[in-house]
Amino acid sequence: MGVKRLTLAASAAFFAMTSAAFANKPTDGGYWLQDAATPVMVELTKLHNFVFWIITAITLFVMVLMGYIMFRFSEKRNPVPSKTTHNTLIEVIWTVVPIIILLVMVVPSMKLLYMQDALPETEMTIKVTGNTWNWEYAYPDLEDQVEAFISNPLEKDDAGDLYLLKTDAALVVPVDTKIKVLVTSSNNLHSFAVPAFGVKMDAVPGRINETWFEVLPGKEGTYYGQCSELCGVNHYKMPIEVEVVSKDEFKRWVANGGSFRKVAALGGTATAAQE
Amino acid sequence: MVAIPEGKVGGYGAHDDDDDKPGFFARWFYSTNHKDIGTLYLIFGIISGLIGGYLSFMMRMELAEPGIQFFDTGHQYNVFASMHGLIMIFFMVMPAVIGGFGNWFVPIMIGAPDMAFPRMNNLSFWLLPVALICLLISFAVPGSASGNGFGGGWVMYPPLSTSGAPGPAFDFIIIGLLAAGFSSIFGAINFITTILNMRAPGMTMHKMPLFAWSVLVTAFLLLLALPVLAASLFMLFTDRIDGGTGFFDPAMGGDPEMFQHLFWFFGHPEVYIMILPAFGIVSHVVSTFSKKPIFGYLGMAYAMVAIGVVGFVVWAHHMYTVGMDVDLKAYFLAATLVIAVPTGVKIFSWLATMWGGSIRFTIPMQWALAFIFLFVVGGVTGVMLANAGVDVALHDTYYVVAHFHYVLSMGAVFGIFCGFYYWFGKMSGYLYNKWLAAAHFWLFFIGVNVIFFPQHFLGLNGMPRRYIDYPEEFELWNQVSSFGAYITLAGVFFFFAMLVEAFIRRRPASENYWGEGATTLEWTLPSPPPFHIFNTLPRIEDTDDGH
Ligand code: HEM
Ligand SMILES: [Cu+2]
Ligand SMILES: [Cu+2]
Numbered sequence: 001m002g003v004k005r006l007t008l009a010a011s012a013a014f015f016a017m018t019s020a021a022f023a024n025k026p027t028d029g030g031y032w033l034q035d036a037a038t039p040v041m042v043e044l045t046k047l048h049n050f051v052f053w054i055i056t057a058i059t060l061f062v063m064v065l066m067g068y069i070m071f072r073f074s075e076k077r078n079p080v081p082s083k084t085t086h087n088t089l090i091e092v093i094w095t096v097v098p099i100i101i102l103l104v105m106v107v108p109s110m111k112l113l114y115m116q117d118a119l120p121e122t123e124m125t126i127k128v129t130g131n132t133w134n135w136e137y138a139y140p141d142l143e144d145q146v147e148a149f150i151s152n153p154l155e156k157d158d159a160g161d162l163y164l165l166k167t168d169a170a171l172v173v174p175v176d177t178k179i180k181v182l183v184t185s186s187n188n189l190h191s192f193a194v195p196a197f198g199v200k201m202d203a204v205p206g207r208i209n210e211t212w213f214e215v216l217p218g219k220e221g222t223y224y225g226q227c228s229e230l231c232g233v234n235h236y237k238m239p240i241e242v243e244v245v246s247k248d249e250f251k252r253w254v255a256n257g258g259s260f261r262k263v264a265a266l267g268g269t270a271t272a273a274q275e
Numbered sequence: 276m277v278a279i280p281e282g283k284v285g286g287y288g289a290h291d292d293d294d295d296k297p298g299f300f301a302r303w304f305y306s307t308n309h310k311d312i313g314t315l316y317l318i319f320g321i322i323s324g325l326i327g328g329y330l331s332f333m334m335r336m337e338l339a340e341p342g343i344q345f346f347d348t349g350h351q352y353n354v355f356a357s358m359h360g361l362i363m364i365f366f367m368v369m370p371a372v373i374g375g376f377g378n379w380f381v382p383i384m385i386g387a388p389d390m391a392f393p394r395m396n397n398l399s400f401w402l403l404p405v406a407l408i409c410l411l412i413s414f415a416v417p418g419s420a421s422g423n424g425f426g427g428g429w430v431m432y433p434p435l436s437t438s439g440a441p442g443p444a445f446d447f448i449i450i451g452l453l454a455a456g457f458s459s460i461f462g463a464i465n466f467i468t469t470i471l472n473m474r475a476p477g478m479t480m481h482k483m484p485l486f487a488w489s490v491l492v493t494a495f496l497l498l499l500a501l502p503v504l505a506a507s508l509f510m511l512f513t514d515r516i517d518g519g520t521g522f523f524d525p526a527m528g529g530d531p532e533m534f535q536h537l538f539w540f541f542g543h544p545e546v547y548i549m550i551l552p553a554f555g556i557v558s559h560v561v562s563t564f565s566k567k568p569i570f571g572y573l574g575m576a577y578a579m580v581a582i583g584v585v586g587f588v589v590w591a592h593h594m595y596t597v598g599m600d601v602d603l604k605a606y607f608l609a610a611t612l613v614i615a616v617p618t619g620v621k622i623f624s625w626l627a628t629m630w631g632g633s634i635r636f637t638i639p640m641q642w643a644l645a646f647i648f649l650f651v652v653g654g655v656t657g658v659m660l661a662n663a664g665v666d667v668a669l670h671d672t673y674y675v676v677a678h679f680h681y682v683l684s685m686g687a688v689f690g691i692f693c694g695f696y697y698w699f700g701k702m703s704g705y706l707y708n709k710w711l712a713a714a715h716f717w718l719f720f721i722g723v724n725v726i727f728f729p730q731h732f733l734g735l736n737g738m739p740r741r742y743i744d745y746p747e748e749f750e751l752w753n754q755v756s757s758f759g760a761y762i763t764l765a766g767v768f769f770f771f772a773m774l775v776e777a778f779i780r781r782r783p784a785s786e787n788y789w790g791e792g793a794t795t796l797e798w799t800l801p802s803p804p805p806f807h808i809f810n811t812l813p814r815i816e817d818t819d820d821g822h
Contacts (some may be wrong), residue, residue: 029751031732041668050666055655062651066644069629073565074636078582082631089382091571094623095616102612104781106664110605112664117601163341164746183598188434189531191596191671195737200667202597204532205434206525209598228596228671228739230428232439233350233421236742 024196025165025224034195037219037244040116041198047112051105058101110160116198119212122180126173130183130190130203130227133234139258142256146258153237164236165224170243172258174250176217183209191229194242202229215244296806307322307393308806312400313379314702318693319403320371326411327367328767329694330359332760335726339757341747349406350419352743353426358410360429361448364549365455366407368687371498372552374400374462376694377490379702381466383797383804384484386475386813388550391468395461402458409451427740430538433523435533437514449508454506458502463497466490475796477815481576484795485569488576489555492583496551499587506542507534532597539590548682550650551579553690554621557643561625563792565632566638571624578624580615585614595663596670605662611661618654621786622647635653637789638712642693649689653681671741674734680727692719692770700784704779704803711773718766725759731742 024034036042072078129136131150138148151167153159159166173179183192185203193200197213225240245253253260296302306312334355337345345350378396382389390396398511418424418440425445427435436445470491474483511534513520521527523534562569569575591607592597625647656678660666669675692715700706729752738749745753789800800808 018379026736026738026746026748028748030736030748031752044664044668047662048659048668051330051662051665055658059651059655062626063648065393065626066648068703069626070634070636070644073629073632075633075636078631078633081633083567084631085453085568085570087452088626090627091620095620098616098619102615105658106609106612107733109608109662112662113605114601116664116667117604161747164744166453184589189432189437193671193737193739195668198667200596200670204597205531207521207532226737226742230353230432230435230741232349232419232426233353235353236739236744237350 009200021083026219037196037215037221037223038198038213039216040112041196042215042216043112043115044198047108050108054101054105057071057195060227067255082135095186115222116211118134119180119210119215120178122178122212123176124177125180125182126171127182128171128184128192130185130188130231130238132187132232133227133238135167135171135190135192135238135240136186137169139254142254143259145254149258151241162224164226165239165241167239167241170222170241172243172250172253173215174247175220175244176247178214179212181211183211188231189229190202190231192240193228194223194225194240197225197242199225200228220244220246247266276669286754296319301784306400307389307397309382309390309393309396310804310806312390312396313375313377315400316370316374316378316403317376317695317702319400319407320375323362323366323370323407327359327362330355330362332764335560335757337743338465338745338753340754341745341750343504343744343758346743348421348718349743350421350426351424353428354414354418354424355742356741357426357428357431358414358424361410361452362407362531362547363683364429365452368549368683368691369455369459370403371691372549372556372694372741373459373490373493374403374464376486376556376691376698377462377466377493380698380797381487381490381588382469382473382680383800383808384487384795385470385473385478386488386796386809386815387469387473388807388809388812391473392465396465399458399462399465402454406451406454406458409447409454413444413451416444416447420585430535430542431508431511432538433511433514434533436511437523441515446512449512452477453505456505459497460505463494463501466494466678467498469492472565474642475809475812475815477816482815483571483576484555485558485572485575485579486552486555486795489551489579492579493548493551496548496586500541500544500548503537503563504545507537507541508804510537521820532594535594535597536591539593542585542593543590544583544586546682547582547685550690551582553646553687553693554579554695556690556697557625557646558628559795560639560643561628561647563634563638563697563789563794564643565629566635566792567628567632569624569783570627570630571620574620575624578620581617582614585610585617589614592661592663592666594791595666600640608661608663612658615654615658615661620730622651622654637696638707638709638716639693639697641713641716642689642696646686646689649681649685649724653678653686656681668737669734671739672734672738673730673738673740676740677730677734678689679722680723684727692716694822697789698797699777700788701797701800701802701804704784705777705780706782706784706788707777708780711776715766715769716774718769720767722759722761722763726756727759729755730752792803 016081033045036045038204125140127138135151136148139146149169151169154166154168183201183203187205187207190203191200192203199211199213201209201211221244223242227235227238414424425440425448427440468488510522514522521529523529523531556761558569589607589611592611660669660678733749733752738745784802785794786801
């Protein structure tokens with residue numbers, strides 16, 4: 001066990017070094033979306049930024065208007081209140097203008113929604129199963145070569161700066177490939193989320209959900225996500241680590257029986273009791 | 276609208292039994308008087324607010340830096356978060372705003388002597404302490420193998436609330452929430468009956484003050500939504516029994532997602548249940564201190580009706596990531612955006628009410644102005660979240676925590692404090708100290724913004740909610756957020772200092788201490804109003820001042 005841990009830590013350190021440049025995870029004191037690594041996330045970021053400007057403009061408009069009203073119509077400046085309680089024109093305007101703004105917003109919003117959801121012809125499938133409290137990854141198309149494996153969180157000593165992000169076995173996928181993700185759970189709810197991919201899909205027992213991603217060329221690297229649906233005591237501690245490699249490297253990984261390194265093979269822990 | 280009471284104000288004569296108050300025990304425990312029950316609700320809300328606030332403060336302390344400091348396990352943190360959510364919603368906001376202000380002022384505003392069913396009113400209130408005690412017991416009894424208490428979130432999704440929480444802790448929550456639910460349903464029936472049948476002569480629906488309108492719409496939402504919650508809780512209950520049902524258990528042909536649909540069919544109207552009465556209160560305060568009748572009265576009333584109706588058909592925007600059909604998501608996206616329109620009507624009507632007014636920046640007006648602004652901030656992030664595509668990035672992150680605290684912790688709570696300061700003199704008969712009240716307002720206003728604004732950043736950058744510990748990249752904004760909790764806590768101290776000071780000093784409040792702008796019926800009664808009111812019904816003059 002000790003030796004295995006050591007090799008794990010060593011290989012983890014090695015991969016951290018080689019892929020550090022591309023590592024995608026939350027940024028220190030970050031205040032915006034993580035950098036996009038997939039077309040969906042690119043579009044999602046665009047829509048977010050578009051809506052962000054609209055809502056910021058609305059908020060500022062209300063703020064300025066309120067400020068002006070508070071200044072101009074204070075008791076001191078305007079001792080005698082008017083008695084106006086109606087103005088049909090203005091009432092129509094403040095009903096119609098928001099409708100127009102919403103219509104402008106709803107078009108790109110629907111486009112993004114259908115892009116995310118309409119699964120294109122995918123080239124490869126992975127299956128993700130949420131357990132309490134780790135993830136299990138399987139490659140149904142490559143069943144003969146790659147065994148399903150469990151990805152456990154690393155403790156603070158092993159993970160260092162990447163505590164609560166780093167695992168002992170990353171999900172490995174090729175770059176520039178449309179990948180279908182099947183998500184399910186063996187007991188509680190979980191949610192498989194990789195922020196840089198624009199992917200978040202609940203893992204629900206008794207049901208297989210589908211989503212997809214395609215990492216853009218040149219975006220090889222290690223990406224991190226965290227379980228995003230409350231699943232019990234260790235909800236905070238079942239990180240998701242995805243290693244995106246070149247197509248060639250992925251082929252080698254598959255040929256090698258699913259390893260550049262040792263990974264914990266599927267064991268009895270997969271169906272560990274819920275509690 | 277102007278109320279012209281017949282004869283003397285409210286019709287009190289020497290023979291009236293306004294001083295005929297029952298003894299202490301009978302008065303407060305057997306109470307059937309709407310004002311006393313309202314007071315009980317408010318006190319209850321304050322106590323629950325302290326409990327819920329304590330839980331949230333502990334969570335913020337824990338989250339102030341990475342690592343696990345104060346709690347034993349993630350389970351304990353989850354228990355705190357779940358109970359904080361449930362207590363704040365069911366035992367703080369709802370009792371204060373509906374039971375408290377609703378009971379106090381709906382009968383008065385419509386010129387009714389009391390609620391339609393005074394004894395049921397008593398039952399409505401006394402179910403609540405029982406319910407709260409059930410929730411508190413739940414803390415101390417086994418929940419799951421991970422410890423005492425229930426940690427499945429205020430949304431109580433199975434399997435965490437069925438096979439994931441085999442202990443009695445969750446059973447106590449079910450019983451408590453059923454009791455609270457029945458309390459609300461009885462209250463709703465009472466309000467609907469009172470408002471529809473007991474309005475004073477001349478008080479037509481279209482003259483009725485907006486607060487009464489808001490409580491009417493809220494009561495219908497309660498009546499339609501809470502039975503669904505009760506049913507789903509009951510289904511959880513039978514699912515939890517060994518050899519029981521399997522509504523939500525896939526192994527028995529059930530579906531855990533069905534619970535989410537049922538829950539949010541209740542849950543989304545629930546958020547309007549919390550915010551609509553605050554809308555009503557803010558309308559009165561804005562109108563009073565602008566010395567102008569409310570702008571677009573009918574639009575305001577029917578905007579609330581529209582929000583209430585549309586609020587029932589948007590529930591699945593809380594479930595964009597459960598794996599729903601894409602066309603269904605498209606529908607919920609569109610329907611959700613529709614709500615922004617009547618909400619916008621409300622915001623702009625408040626601004627138009629102030630426009631041309633003669634604005635006095637009293638304490639309640641400050642809370643009202645802050646409410647409007649903060650509700651806009653919380654509202655626009657709601658528009659962001661409505662976009663199903665973007666929600667994939669934001670769902671279950673701190674962005675959502677920030678969003679709903681802006682509408683609840685700043686929307687609903689600011690509405691409550693707004694009403695509290697507006698009516699404090701009316702209810703207690705005493706005037707509060709302006710400086711203590713101002714300190715409360717400013718510390719609270721700054722505090723909650725410092726707590727919750729940075730949480731947008733955390734959410735955008737990917738920090739999931741319901742986490743006891745987090746990667747170190749999230750430290751900065753969590754620190755800032757926890758610092759805000761200290762500021763808010765200081766504000767809470769000033770609130771209590773204000774209360775204590777007012778009851779020690781006992782500066783008497785006059786009948787209409789706000790003067791010119793305050794036109795609803797409560798301002799025609801003494802402060803505090805006598806035990807029995809409107810022995811002779813007021814008659815509402817036929818003017819169209821109100822709209
Ligand atoms: C200013 C005081 C408040 C603070 C500091 C505060 C803080 C918090 C914190 C730290 C959480 C847990 C977040 C997480 O781990 O995901 C939370 C959750 C929550 N809060 Fe508050 N909160 C406050 C006021 C309120 C109010 C007034 C309400 C309701 C009216 C409210 C409703 C909720 C709900 C519904 C949840 C979600 C619980 C869950 O995840 O199941 N909070 N709050
Ligand atoms: Cu989880
Ligand atoms: Cu909702």
